Amino acid sequence: xxxxxxxxIFISLLSGCAGHAPIEEQxxxxxxxVDVSKIPDAVxxxxxxxxxxxxxxxxxxxxxxxxxxxxxGHVERGIxxxxxxxxxxxxxxSGETYDMYKMTAAHKNLPLPTYAEVTNLDNGRKIIVKxxxxxxxxxxxxxxxxxxxxxxxxxxxxxxxxxxxxxxxVAADEPEAVAQAIPLxxxxxxxxxPPRRAATTSQIYLQVGSFGERDNMQRMLDRLLxxxxxxxxxHQPSDHQPLYRLRIGPLADRQDAERLTSQxxxxxxxxxxxxxxD
Numbered sequence: 001x002x003x004x005x006x007x008x009i010f011i012s013l014l015s016g017c018a019g020h021a022p023i024e025e026q027x028x029x030x031x032x033x034v035d036v037s038k039i040p041d042a043v044x045x046x047x048x049x050x051x052x053x054x055x056x057x058x059x060x061x062x063x064x065x066x067x068x069x070x071x072x073g074h075v076e077r078g079i080x081x082x083x084x085x086x087x088x089x090x091x092x093x094s095g096e097t098y099d100m101y102k103m104t105a106a107h108k109n110l111p112l113p114t115y116a117e118v119t120n121l122d123n124g125r126k127i128i129v130k131x132x133x134x135x136x137x138x139x140x141x142x143x144x145x146x147x148x149x150x151x152x153x154x155x156x157x158x159x160x161x162x163x164x165x166x167x168x169x170v171a172a173d174e175p176e177a178v179a180q181a182i183p184l185x186x187x188x189x190x191x192x193x194p195p196r197r198a199a200t201t202s203q204i205y206l207q208v209g210s211f212g213e214r215d216n217m218q219r220m221l222d223r224l225l226x227x228x229x230x231x232x233x234x235h236q237p238s239d240h241q242p243l244y245r246l247r248i249g250p251l252a253d254r255q256d257a258e259r260l261t262s263q264x265x266x267x268x269x270x271x272x273x274x275x276x277x278d
Contacts, residue, residue, distance in 0.1 A: 030085055030100065036151045040254070041128040042103040044115035045202075045276040046170045053093035053112040053134060060137050071114040072241065074167035078142035080118065081160045082150035083135070092133035100147040106133035107143050107165075114167055117273060118143065120153045121162040127152050128168065128273050170275060171241055204257050205233070205249035206272040208264065217244040224248075227267055247275065 057066045068074070088100045094112040098104070105116070114131040129149050136144040143165050145153065155161030208224065211217040217234070224232050224246070235245040251257045257274050265271055 030088075030147065034101070034148060034151060036148055039101065039103065039148050039152075041152075041273070042115060042130040043254075043274050043276050044128065044168045044170050045278065046172045047113050050094040050112045050132075052095040053132075058134075060134075063137075065108050065134075068109050068111055070169075071110050071116075071167035072169045074110060074114075074116075075164065076142055077121070077162070077164045079140055079160050080143045080145055080150075080153070080155060080163040080165075081136050081138070081141050082145045082147055082156060084147040094132040096132050098133065098146075102146060103127065103129045103149050103152075104133065104146045105129040105131045105143050105149060106135035107131045108134060108137070110167065115170070116143075117166045117168060118145070118149070118153060119164045119166070120155065121164060123154050125153050126271055168273065168275075169241065170277070171238075203250035203277045204254060205247040205251065205275045205277065206257055206260055206264075207245060207247045207275050208269060208272045209246045210243040211246075212243055214244060217246060220246055223269075229264070248272070250277075 054067055057064050059065070083098075083106070084100045087098050090098050092098050092104075092106075105118070107114070107116075110116070110131055112132055112134075115128060116131055117126060117128050119126045127149055129145065131143075133144070136142075141160070143163065145155070147156065150156040153161065153163070155163075209217070209220050211220070221232060221234065229248060231248050231250075233247045233249065235241070235247065237243060248260065249257075251260065254274065261272055261274075
């Protein structure tokens with residue numbers, strides 16, 4: 001009888017897609033100082049969905065959650081929290097190992113993995129994380145950040161924060177999409193020198209904006225060109241990506257991307273994010 005009871009408990013723990021369902025209310029930060037300035041944001045790139053952590057639905061604490069078929073266009077606002085030493089080194093719902101020093105996060109519904117931009121609505125800070133786990137399962141919370149991500153967003157001390165989560169999708173056929181970019185006016189083409197080739201097989205871009213309307217995209221393009229920003233690539237909408245996207249690149253390497261990011265922010269542009277196209 002005792003063996004059967006142990007087996008039932010074990011099966012219950014494995015059932016569903018529980019992610020890091022909390023064992024107790026509080027988690028812990030690691031001891032010592034963490035220099036997050038040396039830890040870069042996650043870099044969005046195309047990845048197939050994980051074979052783990054993506055059932056149609058799953059149940060945790062008696063509540064059933066559904067998993068979205070796609071992250072495309074997903075935007076939501078709510079409360080973010082973070083998790084740290086309690087789950088460091090454990091297996092995430094996607095099968096990866098949780099590392100509290102990496103820029104990752106957990107979400108109840110988005111497919112795994114999903115890249116997302118998270119904005120702290122109280123201080124304006126923005127980060128990019130890779131969502132590779134399930135949670136948080138506390139009522140009212142929409143995303144659980146790694147400890148490092150929480151520090152960079154400025155919510156580690158308070159424990160929670162008001163955020164906006166905006167999914168970033170990178171299509172599998174991005175290289176083909178470049179060739180289908182919207183033609184520019186001749187006077188604009190003359191301002192664009194030949195693109196610099198990335199040093200590796202992957203290509204690095206800065207995405208400066210996504211737009212539902214072409215007029216809005218054109219205004220941003222004009223602003224970039226008037227600021228002498230070259231290598232601007234326009235991606236037109238498609239069946240799987242309904243937005244116009246403006247990207248700069250390909251760039252030589254990540255350092256080049258970070259240098260250009262600082263330059264754009266000094267000019268008054270919002271912080272772009274890095275996209276890697278394999």
